[in-house]
Amino acid sequence: MKSAKPNTRRxxxxxxxxxxxxxxxxxxxxxxxxxxxxxxxxPDTSSGYRDSEHIRKYYETTKV
Known part of the structure; x- marks a missing residue:
């Protein structure tokens, strides 16, 4: 019976x-x-790919 209390608390x-x-x-x-x-x-005024600052930084980090 004592084991029922800890299980209940858990x-x-x-x-x-x-x-x-x-x-x-x-x-x-x-x-x-x-x-x-x-x-x-x-309304979505953009069409297609947009180059931005963070995209350019990412591309710089992937250069080998």
Whole structure:
């Protein structure tokens, strides 16, 4: 009978940790979804490849 208490505590702590992680993931995806909707609503004026500063830096790091 004494072994039932530690398992119960472990299960509670495990469930509390998973619940917290799930809530954080839900908030993160909800926030990301709002940003994605705003970007999708704006008209896309670019067409094709766009060269930018960070792209050029990346290409410089890949040179042999």
């Amino acid at each position: 299960n509670f702590l495990l469930a509390a940790g998973l619940g917290t992680a799930g809530a954080a993931a839900a908030v993160a995806t909800a926030t990301r979804g709002v940003k994605g909707a705003k970007e999708a609503a704006s």
